Amino acid sequence: MAGCFITFEGGEGAGKSTQIQRLRTRLERLAQPVLVTREPGGSPHAxxxxxxxxxxxxxxxxxxxxxxxxxxxRIDHLDKTIKPALKSGTHVLCDRFADSTRAYQGSLGNIDKALIDQLETVTLQGVKPDLTLILDLPAETGLARAGARQAGKGEGADRFEEEDISFHQSLRQAYLSIARAEPRRCAVINADQDPDEVEAAIWAAVRERLPQMTEHAVRPLDVA
Structure with missing residues (x-):
């Protein structure tokens, strides 16, 4: 059986990396094979x-x-990492995917939707996430978190983090529009709360949308 493909989306500072690792831990405790990857990236050329x-x-x-x-x-990432893992039965958890292009370059870069659709068709070749978790929180909160993270690591803002607040507010709305357009694939998670609460909401969404991933859950994990 092929693995499930779950993507994590959201603005800067939404906690995607933290929550991906938490979901990975939960699934590995169920003896489920899991691969964590990211975009852009996830393969040498990417x-x-x-x-x-x-x-x-x-x-x-x-x-x-x-x-x-x-x-x-994305093409290299799919060919070298994602598709082989899914084919082998490994679940793939990806930090950002095609929805990021729709939100960042499509909605905010004003690229024609038809062009984005065509580019996505060529790039994905039929590969779509089974579930997309959109971590949603106010742009101001996310940027404050991102700034604190950078300060802790001694890093500066990247290409997108350095954009002004209006950019990030519009980005939030772009993601919510994607979720409204594809409610069967997307689940909006309130990321403006304690990480444990976010984790519990994500786990609930995974269990509801993809029960085949959690059918061997043991009692301690059923609580949350």
Whole structure:
């Protein structure tokens, strides 16, 4: 049986990385094979493109060029990492995927939706997430979290974190629009709460939408 494909989406500072690792731990306790990956990145060539984009060196090329770079990275990521894992029966948890291109370059970069649709068709070749968890919180809260994280690591803001507040507020709305358009695939999670509460909401969504992943759950994990 093929693995399930779950993507995590949301604005900066939404806690995607933390919650992916928590879900990974839950599934591994059920003896489920799990692979955690990310976009842009997740394969050697895609990681090279990631470094180029997030450094800001592609910004002057415009949203369409950025979307094409993301697509190139995504093709390599799918071919080298995601599709082989799913085929082997491994569940894939991915930090960002195609919805990020729709939100960042499509909605905010004003790229025509038809063009984004065509690019997605060519890039994904029929691969779609079984479940997309959209971690939602106010843009101001997310940016404050991201800033604290950067300060703790001694890092600066990346290409997208350095955008102004209106960009991030619009980004939040773009994600919520995606969720409204595809309610069967997307689950909106309130990320403006304690990480344990976010984890519990995610686990509930996974159990409801993808029961085959949790059918061997043991009693201690059923509580939350």
């Amino acid at each position: 990681e090279e493109i990631r470094a180029f984009i997030l450094s800001g060196r592609a910004k002057h090329l415009g949203p369409l060029a950025e979307a094409l770079l993301f697509a190139a990275a």
